[in-house]
Amino acid sequence: xxxxxxxxxxxxxxMQLGINPYPYSFPISHTLTxxxxxxxxxxxxxxxxxxxxxxxxxxxxxxxxxxxxDFDNRMQVYLxxxxxxxxVWQSILLLDIGDWVGIKGPLFKTKTGELTIWTKDFSILSxxxxxxxxxxxxxxxxxxxxxxxxxxxxxxxxxxITDKKARDVMVARAKILSTIRRFMENKGFLEVTTPTxxxxxxxxxxxxxxxxxxxxxxxxxxxxxxxELSLKRFIVGGFPxxxxxxxxxxNEGIDRSHNPEFTMMEWYEAFTDYNYxxxxxxxxxxxxxxxxxxxxxxxxxxxxxxxxxxxxxMTILDAIKEIGKVDVNxxxxxxxxxxxxxxxxxxxxxxxxxxGHIIDxxxxxxxxxxxxxxxxxxxxxxxxxxxxxxxxxxxxxxERFEPFVMRMEIGNAYSELTDPVEQYERLKQQREFDxxxxxxEGTVHHPVDMDFxxxxxxxxxxxxxxxxxxxxxxxxxxxxxxxRDVIAFPLLRREE
RNA sequence: GGGGGCAUAGCUCAGUGGUAGAGCAGCAGCCUUUUAAGCUGUUGGUCGAAGGUCCGAAUCCUUCUGCCCUCACCA
Numbered sequence: 001x002x003x004x005x006x007x008x009x010x011x012x013x014x015m016q017l018g019i020n021p022y023p024y025s026f027p028i029s030h031t032l033t034x035x036x037x038x039x040x041x042x043x044x045x046x047x048x049x050x051x052x053x054x055x056x057x058x059x060x061x062x063x064x065x066x067x068x069x070d071f072d073n074r075m076q077v078y079l080x081x082x083x084x085x086x087x088v089w090q091s092i093l094l095l096d097i098g099d100w101v102g103i104k105g106p107l108f109k110t111k112t113g114e115l116t117i118w119t120k121d122f123s124i125l126s127x128x129x130x131x132x133x134x135x136x137x138x139x140x141x142x143x144x145x146x147x148x149x150x151x152x153x154x155x156x157x158x159x160x161i162t163d164k165k166a167r168d169v170m171v172a173r174a175k176i177l178s179t180i181r182r183f184m185e186n187k188g189f190l191e192v193t194t195p196t197x198x199x200x201x202x203x204x205x206x207x208x209x210x211x212x213x214x215x216x217x218x219x220x221x222x223x224x225x226x227x228e229l230s231l232k233r234f235i236v237g238g239f240p241x242x243x244x245x246x247x248x249x250x251n252e253g254i255d256r257s258h259n260p261e262f263t264m265m266e267w268y269e270a271f272t273d274y275n276y277x278x279x280x281x282x283x284x285x286x287x288x289x290x291x292x293x294x295x296x297x298x299x300x301x302x303x304x305x306x307x308x309x310x311x312x313x314m315t316i317l318d319a320i321k322e323i324g325k326v327d328v329n330x331x332x333x334x335x336x337x338x339x340x341x342x343x344x345x346x347x348x349x350x351x352x353x354x355x356g357h358i359i360d361x362x363x364x365x366x367x368x369x370x371x372x373x374x375x376x377x378x379x380x381x382x383x384x385x386x387x388x389x390x391x392x393x394x395x396x397x398x399e400r401f402e403p404f405v406m407r408m409e410i411g412n413a414y415s416e417l418t419d420p421v422e423q424y425e426r427l428k429q430q431r432e433f434d435x436x437x438x439x440x441e442g443t444v445h446h447p448v449d450m451d452f453x454x455x456x457x458x459x460x461x462x463x464x465x466x467x468x469x470x471x472x473x474x475x476x477x478x479x480x481x482x483x484r485d486v487i488a489f490p491l492l493r494r495e496e
Numbered sequence: 497g498g499g500g501g502c503a504u505a506g507c508u509c510a511g512u513g514g515u516a517g518a519g520c521a522g523c524a525g526c527c528u529u530u531u532a533a534g535c536u537g538u539u540g541g542u543c544g545a546a547g548g549u550c551c552g553a554a555u556c557c558u559u560c561u562g563c564c565c566u567c568a569c570c571a
Contacts, residue, residue, distance in 0.1 A: 133507040136532040
């Protein structure tokens with residue numbers, strides 16, 4: 001058992017005193033924050049509060065002070081032997097840091113001026129049997145604060161218990177989600193649910209998690225890598241404005257901006273294109289910044305990010321030309337190959353030669369690290385965008401944008417491809433391309449989802465579609481360095 | 497997958513070849529308005545795991561495990 005003997009002993013002692021250390025309820029009259037807000041009106045009045053004990057200051061066997069913390073505040077309570085019957089006082093002496101308690105009594109101020117509750121009625125609400133390493137603090141300084149990164153991730157509850165800032169990240173995350181929902185509802189969008197478990201996968205390029213379905217004769221199945229194909233079926237079905245907020249699962253690398261399971265928001269709006277959606281995107285994200293931080297200008301790791309719309313827009317070719325100093329259009333295939341080889345001798349140039357893939361490589365190698373302030377990179381090559389309409393006036397490009405902030409791609413959007421015949425051809429091309437590069441380790445063979453092609457075949461109106469990476473937005477708006485810090489329970493290797 | 501770093505008491509950390517330490521927490525006391533409470537005493541560790549070098553290893557070497565950073569992969 002992981003429990004501590006001395007605390008188990010105290011649990012037993014409480015029971016022997018006739019006290020249930022795990023009672024059923026405790027009605028509170030106020031949260032601690034409410035008490036501080038209504039201090040003047042509540043002084044000398046009886047109140048009932050509950051929280052976790054974070055500090056004990058004993059004055060002999062007859063009186064002591066404790067600090068109690070609830071979700072967002074802390075309050076001192078005062079306990080004196082004369083106020084209690086013998087068994088209750090015995091139970092009070094068994095208190096430990098980490099226990100949950102319920103306190104009833106009048107609010108008063110000590111002679112040092114600290115707001116305190118004079119406990120007249122004491123209840124243990126939960127006896128901990130594992131010691132909780134709560135830090136000590138004076139003013140803003142914290143002492144002995146739990147800081148082992150691994151423990152903070154593996155035992156997130158302990159992170160939350162010991163660090164209010166960790167709880168605040170979750171609050172900000174929830175606020176981002178509710179703000180998004182309000183924004184979308186105001187614009188008349190319908191929130192829909194798409195399947196997590198699918199017999200086919202698509203809508204992105206990624207290696208899926210695989211499983212089998214017993215009820216379907218061990219049929220192979222996959223975890224969703226993107227909700228895109230499902231949402232487009234809604235559009236075909238006659239829902240003009242739909243969105244979803246869901247988990248996507250990609251069986252790929254883990255680092256500070258990638259978790260195998262992450263939260264995505266995607267929306268599709270009929271009769272609009274990517275130009276319109278770029279404005280929607282910057283409007284939504286800047287609003288999130290304002291809601292969460294109070295300003296369009298957000299400090300992230302010592303850099304001020306300015307989310308004020310409109311954001312900078314650059315075509316991917318201009319970015320490579322201006323930032324990377326490579327003018328792709330002025331170079332022949334052979335010259336491009338040479339350039340790529342200079343930049344990365346190990347880069348595997350696939351056959352048949354695809355300028356589109358080279359452009360993508362050049363952007364990520366030469367430009368991505370410079371994408372600090374919010375910037376839309378637009379008009380990507382056709383070859384790397386199989387679900388996107390061709391750019392008006394340039395059939396080698398597509399109408400697509402990827403917003404970058406702090407070197408991270410925080411979204412992806414298109415004027416969605418709606419021509420079913422072209423869609424079928426493009427998906428087949430992608431599959432053939434995959435087959436060609438299968439030898440490269442980790443390459444995924446993307447199936448052609450024929451039911452999706454069938455859906456498009458029945459007529460899909462012009463549509464703008466947008467994806468937004470929720471976890472990365474939370475990182476940016478809460479100044480967290482790693483995606484792990486904004487995901488409550490990130491994936492870690494099994495502990496032995 | 498490559499390179500670098502870290503792993504010592506419940507927590508925060510010292511300890512670079514010679515008997516495993518401190519503060520906090522815990523335990524036993526003193527203290528009836530304290531607040532990182534204070535004071536006295538005290539329990540607690542296969543030094544991440546396994547192997548090796550050595551008279552002797554927390555410390556040096558090898559392997560393994562986990563975490564962090566970084567590069568690669570991830571259109």
